[in-house]
Amino acid sequence: MNGLSSVQEYISLEEEPLTQQTGEELPFPNEQGWKDKIMDKDTQNIEEAEMLKETETLPLWVITSGSKRLNTKKPIKVNVFKEEDCFVVENEPLDIYAVGFTLKEATENFMDHVIEFWEHYNNLPDSKAGKFAKKLKNKYSTSFFKV
Amino acid sequence: MEDNIIYPNSPLKEVVFEVRFKGMVAVECHRDEFYREIAEEYPNVLVPHVDQNTPPSLQAYKFEKEDKSAGIMTAINKISYYSREYPGYKKFRKETLRILKIFNEIFKLKKITRTGWRYINIMPYAREEDVIPLKRFLNLDIHLPLKDSDSFKNIDVKLHIPIKADLFVVIIRSIINVINKQEALLLDLDYSKNKDLKFDNAGNYIKESHGFAREFFEKMITDQYREYLKGEAI
Numbered sequence: 001m002n003g004l005s006s007v008q009e010y011i012s013l014e015e016e017p018l019t020q021q022t023g024e025e026l027p028f029p030n031e032q033g034w035k036d037k038i039m040d041k042d043t044q045n046i047e048e049a050e051m052l053k054e055t056e057t058l059p060l061w062v063i064t065s066g067s068k069r070l071n072t073k074k075p076i077k078v079n080v081f082k083e084e085d086c087f088v089v090e091n092e093p094l095d096i097y098a099v100g101f102t103l104k105e106a107t108e109n110f111m112d113h114v115i116e117f118w119e120h121y122n123n124l125p126d127s128k129a130g131k132f133a134k135k136l137k138n139k140y141s142t143s144f145f146k147v
Numbered sequence: 148m149e150d151n152i153i154y155p156n157s158p159l160k161e162v163v164f165e166v167r168f169k170g171m172v173a174v175e176c177h178r179d180e181f182y183r184e185i186a187e188e189y190p191n192v193l194v195p196h197v198d199q200n201t202p203p204s205l206q207a208y209k210f211e212k213e214d215k216s217a218g219i220m221t222a223i224n225k226i227s228y229y230s231r232e233y234p235g236y237k238k239f240r241k242e243t244l245r246i247l248k249i250f251n252e253i254f255k256l257k258k259i260t261r262t263g264w265r266y267i268n269i270m271p272y273a274r275e276e277d278v279i280p281l282k283r284f285l286n287l288d289i290h291l292p293l294k295d296s297d298s299f300k301n302i303d304v305k306l307h308i309p310i311k312a313d314l315f316v317v318i319i320r321s322i323i324n325v326i327n328k329q330e331a332l333l334l335d336l337d338y339s340k341n342k343d344l345k346f347d348n349a350g351n352y353i354k355e356s357h358g359f360a361r362e363f364f365e366k367m368i369t370d371q372y373r374e375y376l377k378g379e380a381i
Contacts, residue, residue, distance in 0.1 A: 018316060018337045019165045019263030020207060020220060022229050056329055057156065058271035059375040061283055077156065077380040080329055087327065093381055103328045107273055143381050
């Protein structure tokens with residue numbers, strides 16, 4: 001080898017194994033379905049999706065739809081879950097319940113709705129808004145700013 | 148930050164405290180004695196799958212609560228307590244010490260070889276311009292000799308950091324839920340002590356390991372993510 005080693009001769013300098021967690025691989029794939037991105041790509045099917053019971057929540061700080069973009073003053077907490085054959089992304093204070101056949105589609109629909117609602121309430125005169133609409137108008141005007 | 152504060156939107160999915168010791172065959176032979184003592188609260192017995200890379204004796208049995216929120220794992224060389232619905236530090240520590248005491252009354256551990264505190268956080272995110280919005284979640288500065296070197300499609304980092312005689316392992320990884328395709332950041336922290344350990348000091352080891360991991364977590368997350376965790380969201 002003339003002093004040079006092949007890659008195969010090297011082994012990992014991994015320290016002591018980690019404190020054992022309850023799952024067999026990454027965090028409890030059996031219970032909650034989380035797995036390494038590399039391992040699971042493109043494996044989803046409807047049967048697996050039916051198993052989803054829990055709602056997940058995540059923060060959104062930016063809303064985009066095409067070339068339109070809104071920033072949030074506080075993060076929007078969205079709930080993500082599956083209902084029958086559709087994925088749902090919702091936020092109650094903004095009165096938005098968006099669906100899609102994939103999570104990506106549902107998230108995009110959610111963002112489209114936010115921007116549509118924001119534009120609608122921005123252009124709605126107070127004189128034409130009912131009690132509920134006034135409340136939402138206030139919510140949208142205080143929650144977002146355009147970049 | 149008070150030790151016992153639990154965020155309303157906490158990303159914490161699992162906390163484990165583990166004690167390792169030199170292999171004791173008695174743990175296998177008298178597993179039933181230990182189980183009898185904890186069966187009322189942890190009635191479900193879960194046995195390990197066949198794993199060709201791990202000898203059966205080193206694979207842990209699990210004794211778990213009916214609702215799966217917490218449990219105990221034991222093998223020939225270890226015992227651990229885990230919680231999936233973290234009740235706060237004080238309650239977790241108290242229950243861990245209670246379980247360890249029962250275990251020690253049966254198996255009489257004198258010397259222990261390692262303690263580990265593991266703190267597993269999963270932080271779901273939505274991509275921004277098709278990259279992970281890492282800077283919204285974590286104070287993590289990665290400088291590579293590239294333009295836009297702080298934009299990542301995916302991330303997979305594992306660091307082994309010596310802290311005096313102890314070892315702190317940090318794993319940051321982009322993961323995905325295989326069922327619903329929701330993406331998330333994994334922030335997995337493991338603080339272990341390996342030298343001159345005594346079973347009677349387990350309470351102090353929990354305190355020290357938890358304190359370090361919690362402080363690290365607080366410094367690691369951004370203020371805007373902390374705002375979300377506190378429930379300050381729309």
